[in-house]
Amino acid sequence: MSETAVVWFRDDLRVHDNETLVEAVRAADEVVPLYVFDEREHAGAGMFDRPKKGARWGRFRREAVLDLRESLRDLGGELLVRHGDPRAVVPAVAETLDADTVHLQTKPATEELADEHAVKSLLAERDVGVERHWTHTLYHVDDLPTPYTDIQDTFTPWRKEVEREAAVRDSLPAPETVPTPDLGEAGDAAVPTLADLGHDPDEATADDRGVLAFEGGETAALERLEDYVWTGDHLRNYKETRNGLLGADYSSKFSAWLAHGCLSPRYVHAEVDRYEDERVSNEDTYWLVFELLWRDFFQFQFLKHGADFFAPNGIRDVRKEWRRDEEAREAFERWAAGETGVPFVDANMRELNATGYMSNRGRQNVASFLADAMGVDWRLGAAYFESRLVDYDVASNWGNWAYQAGVGNDSRDNYFDVLGQAERYDPGAEYVTHWLPELAGLPAEYAHRPWRLSEAEQAEYGVDLGRDYPAPLFDVEARYRNL
Numbered sequence: 001m002s003e004t005a006v007v008w009f010r011d012d013l014r015v016h017d018n019e020t021l022v023e024a025v026r027a028a029d030e031v032v033p034l035y036v037f038d039e040r041e042h043a044g045a046g047m048f049d050r051p052k053k054g055a056r057w058g059r060f061r062r063e064a065v066l067d068l069r070e071s072l073r074d075l076g077g078e079l080l081v082r083h084g085d086p087r088a089v090v091p092a093v094a095e096t097l098d099a100d101t102v103h104l105q106t107k108p109a110t111e112e113l114a115d116e117h118a119v120k121s122l123l124a125e126r127d128v129g130v131e132r133h134w135t136h137t138l139y140h141v142d143d144l145p146t147p148y149t150d151i152q153d154t155f156t157p158w159r160k161e162v163e164r165e166a167a168v169r170d171s172l173p174a175p176e177t178v179p180t181p182d183l184g185e186a187g188d189a190a191v192p193t194l195a196d197l198g199h200d201p202d203e204a205t206a207d208d209r210g211v212l213a214f215e216g217g218e219t220a221a222l223e224r225l226e227d228y229v230w231t232g233d234h235l236r237n238y239k240e241t242r243n244g245l246l247g248a249d250y251s252s253k254f255s256a257w258l259a260h261g262c263l264s265p266r267y268v269h270a271e272v273d274r275y276e277d278e279r280v281s282n283e284d285t286y287w288l289v290f291e292l293l294w295r296d297f298f299q300f301q302f303l304k305h306g307a308d309f310f311a312p313n314g315i316r317d318v319r320k321e322w323r324r325d326e327e328a329r330e331a332f333e334r335w336a337a338g339e340t341g342v343p344f345v346d347a348n349m350r351e352l353n354a355t356g357y358m359s360n361r362g363r364q365n366v367a368s369f370l371a372d373a374m375g376v377d378w379r380l381g382a383a384y385f386e387s388r389l390v391d392y393d394v395a396s397n398w399g400n401w402a403y404q405a406g407v408g409n410d411s412r413d414n415y416f417d418v419l420g421q422a423e424r425y426d427p428g429a430e431y432v433t434h435w436l437p438e439l440a441g442l443p444a445e446y447a448h449r450p451w452r453l454s455e456a457e458q459a460e461y462g463v464d465l466g467r468d469y470p471a472p473l474f475d476v477e478a479r480y481r482n483l
């Protein structure tokens with residue numbers, strides 16, 4: 001009897017190194033790849049009345065699905081595309097196709113796991129089996145030396161143990177063919193437009209001041225890897241340049257493709273190995289893998305701690321006073337709009353708002369400013385990032401936010417002095433004036449601290465504080481003296 005498998009693609013929009021697809025092809029005679037645009041992701045409401053995902057995330061996701069459909073067609077397959085609630089759609093599709101098994105990518109976060117369980121129980125009622133595959137980290141969850149339930153909550157000992165005792169599995173090649181049966185009219189469903197998905201297409205347009213256009217899909221992901229690692233030869237300097245702020249190549253910019261699963265971390269690792277063999281092996285080349293370990297760490301931490309990551313006191317139940325009142329909300333809105341009057345914070349927030357991306361250095365600083373200097377509930381910031389980032393990943397985002405707010409995986413309570421950081425990482429104020437052209441006429445010291453301008457200097461440089469650029473929310477220098 002012939003065996004039919006459905007492959008439910010989730011955050012694994014690729015054909016390279018995709019065990020879910022490979023295993024389905026190995027086990028079944030007929031394979032039906034399926035992607036469901038989840039109406040809750042696109043048009044749904046997130047925490048604190050924020051939209052769940054932004055238009056740029058939606059645009060990237062849509063491009064990734066279109067690209068996946070092409071890749072599957074090249075392998076002789078076809079992607080079934082639906083729009084709705086996957087908890088209803090996946091079992092209904094399996095039933096219509098009389099499928100024996102649904103293969104799916106399992107994810108560590110609470111909502112994704114709840115969806116898996118809901119789908120699994122509905123499929124069990126229809127006598128359809130479920131095969132879950134762990135495919136989004138560098139190290140496989142089954143290969144951790146200590147089971148995820150008992151792993152250390154501090155990064156360095158966890159990393160050292162994994163590096164010492166576990167090995168990264170080989171990256172899998174794409175299957176040679178994907179034997180999808182003729183789906184008839186069902187296979188013709190068009191990929192929904194951004195407007196169909198509930199996004200405003202005008203909000204998804206690229207801004208040419210951004211570091212990169214971030215086109216969704218596996219094809220663009222592999223091109224970026226080729227450009228960054230091989231053509232540009234940037235890996236040899238990664239650790240040295242990774243704290244940069246301007247331009248495409250100070251860091252890999254792989255995050256969005258990793259988050260949507262267009263790029264496999266094991267494939268990146270294999271390419272780093274090859275680069276080390278063929279070109280150079282140094283601390284910088286290792287450091288990209290080190291950062292992928294941070295990514296892994298947060299994924300496994302989410303599996304361990306689940307919903308505690310969304311609690312104001314975090315996984316360690318750290319009691320802090322977070323401001324949530326009306327005044328805090330208003331201050332938060334100024335932070336979100338890039339209108340705090342602190343240029344380094346505002347430039348980063350304006351970059352995020354205009355492009356869906358912000359550097360790691362920027363993310364650390366704006367998060368610390370909101371949580372430490374403003375004292376506003378850090379979860380407002382995390383939810384805002386969720387609605388804006390093109391590379392949003394639940395574990396990386398909420399894990400890093402909690403960490404920065406001092407309630408996550410670090411018992412030290414370190415804050416960033418954004419003024420010192422601005423002067424260290426943007427000494428000539430090129431970054432700040434790139435995003436705040438209204439400050440372009442100022443000497444760098446004033447571009448980072450415009451409140452120090454006297455009335456006469458404001459007139460001399462043509463910057464009227466409070467009109468051309470906001471006066472600061474509060475006395476930032478005094479705040480850092482007292483923190």
Ligand SMILES: Cc1cc2nc3c(=O)[nH]c(=O)nc-3n(C[C@H](O)[C@H](O)[C@H](O)COP(=O)(O)OP(=O)(O)OC[C@H]3O[C@@H](n4cnc5c(N)ncnc54)[C@H](O)[C@@H]3O)c2cc1C
Pocket residue numbers: 242251252253254255256258259288291292294295296298358359360361363364367385389391392393394396397398400401404
């Ligand atoms: C408050 C805050 C929120 C963040 N939210 C997200 C998010 O939603 N999605 C996301 O992918 N990253 C997030 N990060 C991590 C990091 O800022 C981005 O991954 C990185 O800036 C993306 O640029 P890149 O790909 O050029 O990184 P590179 O410097 O080239 O790093 C390579 C890869 O390593 C991983 N990585 C690097 N740093 C981290 C880190 N601190 N934590 C986890 N993974 C890391 C990413 O997958 C990244 O693509 C957040 C960091 C902070 C401080």
